[in-house]
């Protein structure tokens with residue numbers, strides 16, 4: 001009889017969001033008259049912009065005509081999109097990335113989940129704590145995480161880098177040298193960022209030790225401050241040690257449309273092998289490309305009108321972030337994030353842990369957020385609110401929190 005991949009049996013249940021749903025459903029059933037406001041979601045709420053919609057319609061029409069119909073897309077993505085990405089996201093920012101170092105995909109989740117495949121099964125992995133769970137779970141599936149320590153709430157073969165108030169939610173360079181380092185800035189869930197000088201330290205550390213950095217910049221478009229790098233390739237030497245992951249989900253609202261990309265510079269080699277070639281092989285074998293119409297929609301994000309509309313959408317969400325930040329501060333909470341990211345990270349009030357605060361907020365203010373401990377043990381005593389809601393509902397939620 002065939003054996004199953006036992007690593008999958010080690011996975012922890014997706015406790016966080018199912019537990020949230022369970023508690024919210026139970027409360028709603030018992031209190032059907034209460035209007036619940038959800039500030040826990042990581043999904044966008046604004047519709048696609050007019051330029052994107054126009055490009056989608058035009059591409060659909062092309063698919064209806066034999067002379068313009070497209071079948072399978074090129075492995076790495078259409079050139080029109082890779083050229084637009086290379087120019088706007090990299091060359092215009094002073095980063096020397098060429099279109100053939102860009103791999104178009106159907107989103108950053110798949111890429112950050114799949115990229116570990118090109119590394120050795122014994123690679124030592126480092127993640128931030130708290131962390132976007134995909135980085136950990138995909139390494140559990142691949143057998144790199146070891147065993148789960150119930151008491152500590154950690155996998156014993158993963159190097160955790162605590163992100164706490166004391167280090168400004170920016171991890172310290174680990175004492176034990178990892179092979180693979182997952183960094184995400186602006187960060188989900190804490191909303192924290194690091195400066196270019198801090199990121200340069202990571203690049204230097206990786207180059208010195210032969211590590212590879214997987215840099216998830218899914219929230220890059222939310223950066224508002226000067227000294228925060230938009231790409232790891234702004235750092236000297238990053239092309240020799242870093243892979244960058246990007247998404248169209250949170251800047252242009254493509255969470256349902258699906259589009260992202262991964263950058264692997266040609267210089268990036270380990271053990272004499274270029275990682276670009278490995279990922280190209282993997283892409284060619286296991287993936288048949290993002291849909292033509294979606295890649296045309298992605299191209300429209302880089303048009304002049306597309307850029308202006310995207311900026312407006314981000315401004316809408318960041319207005320929510322400010323409402324949340326100001327409201328929480330006025331109510332006496334200790335808060336961070338929300339300036340370069342759509343996530344606000346707050347310290348739960350004295351005496352309440354993350355889940356106790358969740359219950360308090362749900363039952364007394366009818367507001368739903370995400371307990372910080374769900375992202376890792378260092379998230380205990382913290383809580384995440386997101387800026388992706390409708391503005392009126394967000395403002396009402398904050399009034400309720402202030403009146404708690």
Ligand SMILES: Cc1ncc(COP(=O)(O)O)c(C=O)c1O
Pocket residue numbers: 042106107108109110112132184188216218246247248249255259260
């Ligand atoms: C840090 C981070 N990376 C990647 C993703 C997934 O992006 P995509 O929608 O492109 O798959 C998310 C989504 O919430 C995220 O928070």
